[in-house]
Amino acid sequence: MTETAEFSSFWSWWVIAITLGSIFGCVWLLWVTRKSQKFDSETEETMGHSFDGIEEYDNPLPQWWMWMFLATIVFGLVYLALYPGLGNFKGLLTLEVDGKTVPWTQENQWAVEVAEDEKLYAPLYAELAAIPVEELITNDRAMKMGQRLFANNCQVCHGAAGRGSLGFPNLTDNDWLYGGTPEKIKETLHQGRIAAMPAWEAILGSQGIVEVAHYVRQMSGQETVDAELAAAGAPKFAANCAACHGADGTGMQLLGAPNLTDSIWLYGGTQNMVEMTLRNGRAGVMPAFQEKLGDDRIHIVAAYVYSLSRNN
Numbered sequence: 001m002t003e004t005a006e007f008s009s010f011w012s013w014w015v016i017a018i019t020l021g022s023i024f025g026c027v028w029l030l031w032v033t034r035k036s037q038k039f040d041s042e043t044e045e046t047m048g049h050s051f052d053g054i055e056e057y058d059n060p061l062p063q064w065w066m067w068m069f070l071a072t073i074v075f076g077l078v079y080l081a082l083y084p085g086l087g088n089f090k091g092l093l094t095l096e097v098d099g100k101t102v103p104w105t106q107e108n109q110w111a112v113e114v115a116e117d118e119k120l121y122a123p124l125y126a127e128l129a130a131i132p133v134e135e136l137i138t139n140d141r142a143m144k145m146g147q148r149l150f151a152n153n154c155q156v157c158h159g160a161a162g163r164g165s166l167g168f169p170n171l172t173d174n175d176w177l178y179g180g181t182p183e184k185i186k187e188t189l190h191q192g193r194i195a196a197m198p199a200w201e202a203i204l205g206s207q208g209i210v211e212v213a214h215y216v217r218q219m220s221g222q223e224t225v226d227a228e229l230a231a232a233g234a235p236k237f238a239a240n241c242a243a244c245h246g247a248d249g250t251g252m253q254l255l256g257a258p259n260l261t262d263s264i265w266l267y268g269g270t271q272n273m274v275e276m277t278l279r280n281g282r283a284g285v286m287p288a289f290q291e292k293l294g295d296d297r298i299h300i301v302a303a304y305v306y307s308l309s310r311n312n
């Protein structure tokens, strides 16, 4: 249940007075114009003014129009009575949320529907969550559910097919920042991940950055490397980078430090992009899903991700 913001009581009455005042003002206007005219009495009389020869008959409002207007007024009053919106008045409709009777609001209605869905699907999720990931990936129904969970929660960053994009890792290859076992994938989802790649401009200087970038590209097997610059970069790498990326540059999953010796790049492997990574540092953030999805759904979507990496 959520609390909605309230007006101070002066402004609440202000809104109520203006709203009801205008509605009853309309009723009054309808009433007096009705009284002053004979219904069903079309005349040839005009209002007496003429604009470029255009004149106006002095006829009463059509009946059907009157009744429509009255109907909208009645609808409006019923609506204002049932639903919140009239100043601080909460409306007469109520809902049951967590065993408590609360006024109708969009948020409360949403909470009711979520709770109903939860009751419906929780046993199903629980049943699937009891099956180990390795087995779950052969279960079509679970994979369909996993795919839907992925589409709703992960696709915005990792792409519809899970192939990622600049800064968002591809989940379908077998190259893992943090590890691709079911346990590691679940850990990533439960707690989220924050990568910390420091910025090196201040320590290495611009020339140092260029040299180390050449060395990094050499490690990954690129041919367009200047061997001299790379050689100058090697000791700088050993001194500054090996602690996280490993002496051989193959990375460290405990820290999410990527393998730099393959040709898979999270941020791009051109000289420019590697230099940019080194100059400014990087801090990729994978949000935690524990609260949003809960254990059972995480198990299912983790199985789906696990299956993606194995199908490719």
Ligand code: HEC
Pocket (backbone or CB within 6 Å): 149, 150, 153, 154, 155, 156, 157, 158, 167, 168, 169, 171, 175, 176, 177, 178, 179, 180, 185, 188, 189, 193, 194, 195, 256, 283, 284, 285, 286, 287, 289, 301, 302, 305
């Ligand atoms: C807001 C964007 C965002 C969303 C939403 C998101 N992720 Fe991520 N995810 C990332 C980023 C960024 C990383 C890489 C973090 C880093 O740079 O270390 C990542 C990393 C991962 C990893 C680790 C990959 C590896 O190589 O170890 C997995 C697994 C993963 N995400 C799965 C998911 C799943 C499943 C969902 C949906 C439930 C999801 N992500 C939703 C941004 C997102």
Ligand code: HEC
Pocket (backbone or CB within 6 Å): 195, 196, 197, 198, 200, 212, 213, 216, 236, 237, 240, 241, 242, 243, 244, 245, 255, 256, 257, 258, 260, 264, 265, 266, 267, 268, 269, 274, 277, 278, 282, 283, 284, 285
């Ligand atoms: C404190 C640990 C740490 C140190 C020290 C460190 N890195 Fe990193 N590095 C990381 C992490 C973590 C990432 C992943 C960043 C992300 O996912 O946002 C990363 C990412 C990178 C990338 C991007 C790889 C890609 O796939 O796009 C490059 C290149 C890189 N580091 C090179 C270096 C070099 C060169 C040094 C030394 C000058 C260095 N790193 C020092 C932790 C470290």
